Amino acid sequence: MTAIALILALGMSVVSCKNVKDADVQNAAQEVVMADPALTGVVVTVQEQIATLTGIVEDEAAKMAAESAVAAVENVKSVVNQIQVIPPAPDYTELDAAINAALADALKDHANVTATVQDGVITLNGEIRERDLPTLMEKMNALNPVQIVNNLTVK
Amino acid sequence: MALTEKYKELIELARVNNVMVTHNGKVLKLEGTVPTASIKDKMWDIYQRLDPQFRSNDVLMNVKAAVTEGGKVRVVTRESRLNIRKGPGTDQPIVGKAEKGEIITLISKSNDLWWLVRDVDGEEGYCYAQYLEPVQ
Numbered sequence: 020m021t022a023i024a025l026i027l028a029l030g031m032s033v034v035s036c037k038n039v040k041d042a043d044v045q046n047a048a049q050e051v052v053m054a055d056p057a058l059t060g061v062v063v064t065v066q067e068q069i070a071t072l073t074g075i076v077e078d079e080a081a082k083m084a085a086e087s088a089v090a091a092v093e094n095v096k097s098v099v100n101q102i103q104v105i106p107p108a109p110d111y112t113e114l115d116a117a118i119n120a121a122l123a124d125a126l127k128d129h130a131n132v133t134a135t136v137q138d139g140v141i142t143l144n145g146e147i148r149e150r151d152l153p154t155l156m157e158k159m160n161a162l163n164p165v166q167i168v169n170n171l172t173v174k
Numbered sequence: 175m176a177l178t179e180k181y182k183e184l185i186e187l188a189r190v191n192n193v194m195v196t197h198n199g200k201v202l203k204l205e206g207t208v209p210t211a212s213i214k215d216k217m218w219d220i221y222q223r224l225d226p227q228f229r230s231n232d233v234l235m236n237v238k239a240a241v242t243e244g245g246k247v248r249v250v251t252r253e254s255r256l257n258i259r260k261g262p263g264t265d266q267p268i269v270g271k272a273e274k275g276e277i278i279t280l281i282s283k284s285n286d287l288w289w290l291v292r293d294v295d296g297e298e299g300y301c302y303a304q305y306l307e308p309v310q
Contacts (some may be wrong), residue, residue, distance in 0.1 A: 050222075124264045124288075125287075125304075152228065153218055153222060156218075157218065160235050161286075163236060164234065166234065167234065173184050
């Protein structure tokens, strides 16, 4: 009697284990990941209760957050983290606009100098007298650019 | 040569005066406020000596001399008189002029590039900050 009960119990437990569907675990894990806006680029696939994470996030913290979130999902045995960390390209739109707005004033006394801005880098062209160069450079530096490229002809 | 090596002298003077020094391998950045205009000028002299005609494109130096609102500033144009304008911008009408070397009163520097000043005649308006230097 006891032996039968044991066999039954074992049988039941094996059945209950087999009842865990990878697709369900995968859906649950993907749902958890989607709840975090930083993890929208993460894809979860589950095979035999092992979750594999792929996709792209912006930083290492997000990569770790995805791993621990998925590890906590029920019936996930382990997590293979293959997420790529790719930081976003900096956005210089605002800085370029601010520098462009200030350039006319800064160049007013330097009629033969032209300046262009891209990605925060000011490029100077034209010509200038050597004695006026430090004044101009000081003005350009005060605009807080990322870099100044000096192509000026110094007379 | 590493930037920190090339500009060692400049970095040392900057650090003594609590100027923030950072670099990303490509550009050395010096940012901050120094106690006097002469220290600022000295930093520019060193920079120019270490990088003649500023050709290397590897330094950003945004260093200002400390100045308090209500304090005195000197007009440091090269030869011409300095325009005092109604508002902050070269598109603004000129309301007065200050002589080179003249000492006038700083009212406000709420605009980083254009300072509000009062000249000796009591005329108030905006001047381009690069042509004003604090008087110690």
